[in-house]
Amino acid sequence: MKRVMITVAYDGTNYHGWQLQPNVLTIESVLNEVLSTLLQEEIKVIGASRTDTGVHALGNIAVFDTQARMPAEKISYALNQRLPQDIRIQASREVPLEFHPRRHKSKKTYEYRIWNSEFPMPIYRLYSHFTYVPLDERSMQSAANYLIGEHDFKSFCSVGTTVESTVRTIYNITVQKSGDMITIRVTGSGFLYNMVRIIAGTLIEVGKGNLTPEKMVGILKSCDRAMAGPTAPACGLTLAKYEFLEEY
Amino acid sequence: MKRVMITVAYDGTNYHGWQLQPNVLTIESVLNEVLSTLLQEEIKVIGASRTDTGVHALGNIAVFDTQARMPAEKISYALNQRLPQDIRIQASREVPLEFHPRRHKSKKTYEYRIWNSEFPMPIYRLYSHFTYVPLDERSMQSAANYLIGEHDFKSFCSVGTTVESTVRTIYNITVQKSGDMITIRVTGSGFLYNMVRIIAGTLIEVGKGNLTPEKMVGILKSCDRAMAGPTAPACGLTLAKYEFLEEY
Numbered sequence: 001m002k003r004v005m006i007t008v009a010y011d012g013t014n015y016h017g018w019q020l021q022p023n024v025l026t027i028e029s030v031l032n033e034v035l036s037t038l039l040q041e042e043i044k045v046i047g048a049s050r051t052d053t054g055v056h057a058l059g060n061i062a063v064f065d066t067q068a069r070m071p072a073e074k075i076s077y078a079l080n081q082r083l084p085q086d087i088r089i090q091a092s093r094e095v096p097l098e099f100h101p102r103r104h105k106s107k108k109t110y111e112y113r114i115w116n117s118e119f120p121m122p123i124y125r126l127y128s129h130f131t132y133v134p135l136d137e138r139s140m141q142s143a144a145n146y147l148i149g150e151h152d153f154k155s156f157c158s159v160g161t162t163v164e165s166t167v168r169t170i171y172n173i174t175v176q177k178s179g180d181m182i183t184i185r186v187t188g189s190g191f192l193y194n195m196v197r198i199i200a201g202t203l204i205e206v207g208k209g210n211l212t213p214e215k216m217v218g219i220l221k222s223c224d225r226a227m228a229g230p231t232a233p234a235c236g237l238t239l240a241k242y243e244f245l246e247e248y
Numbered sequence: 249m250k251r252v253m254i255t256v257a258y259d260g261t262n263y264h265g266w267q268l269q270p271n272v273l274t275i276e277s278v279l280n281e282v283l284s285t286l287l288q289e290e291i292k293v294i295g296a297s298r299t300d301t302g303v304h305a306l307g308n309i310a311v312f313d314t315q316a317r318m319p320a321e322k323i324s325y326a327l328n329q330r331l332p333q334d335i336r337i338q339a340s341r342e343v344p345l346e347f348h349p350r351r352h353k354s355k356k357t358y359e360y361r362i363w364n365s366e367f368p369m370p371i372y373r374l375y376s377h378f379t380y381v382p383l384d385e386r387s388m389q390s391a392a393n394y395l396i397g398e399h400d401f402k403s404f405c406s407v408g409t410t411v412e413s414t415v416r417t418i419y420n421i422t423v424q425k426s427g428d429m430i431t432i433r434v435t436g437s438g439f440l441y442n443m444v445r446i447i448a449g450t451l452i453e454v455g456k457g458n459l460t461p462e463k464m465v466g467i468l469k470s471c472d473r474a475m476a477g478p479t480a481p482a483c484g485l486t487l488a489k490y491e492f493l494e495e496y
Contacts, residue, residue: 009371010370056370056371076367085368086373088368088369090366090367091366118339119257119328119336119338121336122333122334122336123257123259123306125334126371127371
């Protein structure tokens, strides 16, 4: 028996998110099915980040246990031959049997892309959120700076989520404009449900001039979801990077 | 009667190119149909660049004549409400009745994107060509420099193409690497059939080390398609910009 870690990239457009659900296609369901066929035993992957419907990933992480003799490093190649084109394994390696991706200390980077032009651009439509109202990316960056550090992010978490604590640490947020594309890049210890999309939705309100950057202080303090901006659409969100902070 | 110029962006993935053909979906067929319904008369667009199956555009140009009273500037908005999401009009304006986009002096910029990593990346798969062989972008740039200027590009034109002259002018080519994405950007007076894709295919051979940059001189001189590299796949190609060089 060995435990294998895979790095998984996907285009989330055609999937109902990561997590297994009856009667719909999810990244987890496809991986379980293809891995079980490949390794000829029942495989159940454990995902690091259970991304929502329509969210993309450049490098999500999953582990699974197998009795198969195939070397862990070769599994990525064999898997890619059987997976659909919109899911690609970027790497596979053996990890200790006790390694669990959601319990191991980690750092995640999400990107939220906004196409900010008069009209939508077809080749970006599935991987960015379109808004024609001109956004001021400098005031968005000023607002984002208030979120850096350890805070109670309850205002940036969907109502009804049950978690032990809503305190999280954001290491860095940058708001960068390149042509008509604005990219919000957030790195943190972990994220609450819809947290990045609510941060993006709130920064968009700041960019439009509907909120001043300084309002972020009050929004954080209120611990009230209703104070923050709307949840920005899923298609703009990509899980860019998942890093583990300790040796394993 | 007035002539209207539209700037058209599209994701070419689901189309058999620009040009009207029986029984298949093309950009031209969709524009003619939607414009005819919108303006309640038979509309036939004249395209500036008749891109191939799978090729994308950020700003192709087309003109059409109409008796409709709708102001030319408003047509873009009305059209976008009826077009599929993978075709978006970026601008519409009136031009003189004698203006013909393919006869007016112009400058076109194409981008060819190559995802150069160990594995394909799903969110880029429809808009770039994947190759895992590491490419040296500096030797690609050295090779590209030989193509700048006025040359007979017969070696970079698909066999069987009938044109008066195969002489064209390339104003600039850049090869830039950003992360694992290499972008070849070519600006020229005009391009022969498959010319940018053959240039990309040849530069990829240089990047792999199969051709030295200096070989470009002999390839150009030979006027022999067989001397150049393969035609790179359509999905990597995007018509980025179409500019007219004189007032009209």
